[in-house]
Amino acid sequence: MEALKGIRILDMSHVQAGPTCSQLLAWMGADVIKFENPAGDATRGQLRDVPNADSLYFTMLNCNKRSITVNMKTAEGKQVFVDLVKKSDIVMENFGPGVLDRLGFTWEKIHEINPRIVMGSIKGFGSSGPYADFKAYENVAQAMGGAMSTTGVPEGPPFVTGAQIGDTGTGLHLAIGLLAALNQANRTGQGQYVEVAMMDGVMNLCRVKFRDHQRLTRQALSEYSVPTYQGMGEVPRAGNDSGGGQLGNAIHCRPHGANDWLYIVVQEAVWEALANRIGPDIGMPNLATDPKFHSIGERRKNQPLMWTLINKFAEKHTKREFMEILNPLNVPCGPIMSTQDLATDEHVKGREMWVELDHPQRGKWWNVGMPIKLSASPAKIERSPTLGEHTDEVLKFVLGYDDAKIASMKQAGAFSTPPKTPKKAA
Numbered sequence: 051m052e053a054l055k056g057i058r059i060l061d062m063s064h065v066q067a068g069p070t071c072s073q074l075l076a077w078m079g080a081d082v083i084k085f086e087n088p089a090g091d092a093t094r095g096q097l098r099d100v101p102n103a104d105s106l107y108f109t110m111l112n113c114n115k116r117s118i119t120v121n122m123k124t125a126e127g128k129q130v131f132v133d134l135v136k137k138s139d140i141v142m143e144n145f146g147p148g149v150l151d152r153l154g155f156t157w158e159k160i161h162e163i164n165p166r167i168v169m170g171s172i173k174g175f176g177s178s179g180p181y182a183d184f185k186a187y188e189n190v191a192q193a194m195g196g197a198m199s200t201t202g203v204p205e206g207p208p209f210v211t212g213a214q215i216g217d218t219g220t221g222l223h224l225a226i227g228l229l230a231a232l233n234q235a236n237r238t239g240q241g242q243y244v245e246v247a248m249m250d251g252v253m254n255l256c257r258v259k260f261r262d263h264q265r266l267t268r269q270a271l272s273e274y275s276v277p278t279y280q281g282m283g284e285v286p287r288a289g290n291d292s293g294g295g296q297l298g299n300a301i302h303c304r305p306h307g308a309n310d311w312l313y314i315v316v317q318e319a320v321w322e323a324l325a326n327r328i329g330p331d332i333g334m335p336n337l338a339t340d341p342k343f344h345s346i347g348e349r350r351k352n353q354p355l356m357w358t359l360i361n362k363f364a365e366k367h368t369k370r371e372f373m374e375i376l377n378p379l380n381v382p383c384g385p386i387m388s389t390q391d392l393a394t395d396e397h398v399k400g401r402e403m404w405v406e407l408d409h410p411q412r413g414k415w416w417n418v419g420m421p422i423k424l425s426a427s428p429a430k431i432e433r434s435p436t437l438g439e440h441t442d443e444v445l446k447f448v449l450g451y452d453d454a455k456i457a458s459m460k461q462a463g464a465f466s467t468p469p470k471t472p473k474k475a476a
């Protein structure tokens with residue numbers, strides 16, 4: 051983990067969008083100090099599966115970080131923040147609109163404290179424009195960034211996708227921005243503000259749908275299996291269509307359970323071999339030369355029928371058997387893998403994408419591994435920190451505070467939640 055060795059990140063981020071970014075940077079070797087409200091990141095207690103233990107929601111997004119709890123609503127807590135800003139290369143946050151400003155720390159203020167620092171902010175909709183004041187969660191971003199309106203089938207409701215493109219997708223965008231800004235700071239000595247709006251990130255991931263949006267002004271979308279026409283205006287939901295120049299779809303296989311599907315791409319180059327293999331079995335020995343399918347244009351026109359024929363062939367085969375038939379023909383395809391399939395898959399295990407860890411509160415658990423493989427900086431995945439586990443360590447060894455100073459700050463409530471004021475009797 052050498053790539054980001056020596057880079058310190060003051061990570062005020064919470065929930066998923068920010069933590070997913072800082073976890074990746076920690077896996078590349080950065081020293082990530084998770085700067086938490088004394089009550090802790092809310093996800094520590096959300097969707098708990100083991101009583102009194104940090105939830106998987108938290109542990110899976112906060113590996114290889116140190117945790118320090120600081121009450122930013124005290125003068126002492128603010129001082130700790132200022133001191134850490136001076137000692138960090140990056141500060142990052144994904145609070146609701148205006149939260150950090152209300153705490154007294156605008157970007158201008160942070161820049162003044164440490165001109166070299168790079169600041170990363172995730173907001174639902176950015177800091178400008180009519181939506182700037184709105185909070186956002188994953189599915190709000192999917193709704194507003196174009197993903198939901200283009201996912202599902204035309205006659206059904208819009209759908210969210212299980213991949214967390216609003217949160218984790220935005221975290222990835224932020225990581226790229228932070229590394230670019232860090233590079234510039236190394237050259238110029240000047241940090242900068244890096245902002246990623248979740249809505250913008252989702253739009254970026256839906257880029258091909260905006261390609262189709264513009265094509266619709268001139269033509270129908272011939273590769274779509276659902277009806278389209280020039281001037282349609284909105285890109286329709288197109289089920290499992292491939293969305294690219296090659297036709298693709300999910301084919302239902304034996305024994306027809308929820309995940310007994312194989313996604314196949316009927317690439318132009320493989321049609322003849324595919325048709326010659328499946329045609330005889332479905333009573334169409336001349337499928338390859340059938341005028342309804344012999345050119346890509348015809349296959350596009352008769353797409354629903356083509357999928358019906360391929361589905362008919364698949365009725366007798368499991369998804370793995372069908373894949374084995376298609377692999378030698380060079381047909382790009384992949385079984386729909388369930389979480390169970392993936393958690394037990396040899397390929398996944400071999401690539402260290404499903405990693406076993408230990409945790410003092412919850413015992414053995416598993417995390418999804420590091421998807422970016424750096425040859426000279428392999429990630430070594432370590433468990434997430436317990437709440438405030440490294441508060442003293444950071445105060446002493448990063449900030450150089452002595453025991454007396456730490457004790458007096460503790461006394462002043464710098465690292466704890468203020469006791470609740472009892473409600474006055476009516």
Ligand SMILES: CC(C)(COP(=O)(O)OP(=O)(O)OC[C@H]1O[C@@H](n2cnc3c(N)ncnc32)[C@H](O)[C@@H]1OP(=O)(O)O)[C@@H](O)C(=O)NCCC(=O)NCCS
Pocket residue numbers: 064065066067068085086087088120121122123144145146147149152153172173174184185186187188217
């Ligand atoms: C995710 C989100 C909706 C959660 O909303 P929320 O739970 O109301 O949390 P907020 O970020 O708005 O507010 C955090 C509060 O904790 C307080 N807080 C945070 N860190 C603190 C600390 N170290 N010490 C004291 N108080 C702290 C803030 O001051 C703020 O209090 P305020 O409301 O009095 O200003 C919101 O943070 C958001 O929209 N974030 C940007 C978009 C985003 O990242 N969404 C995806 C999350 S996966």
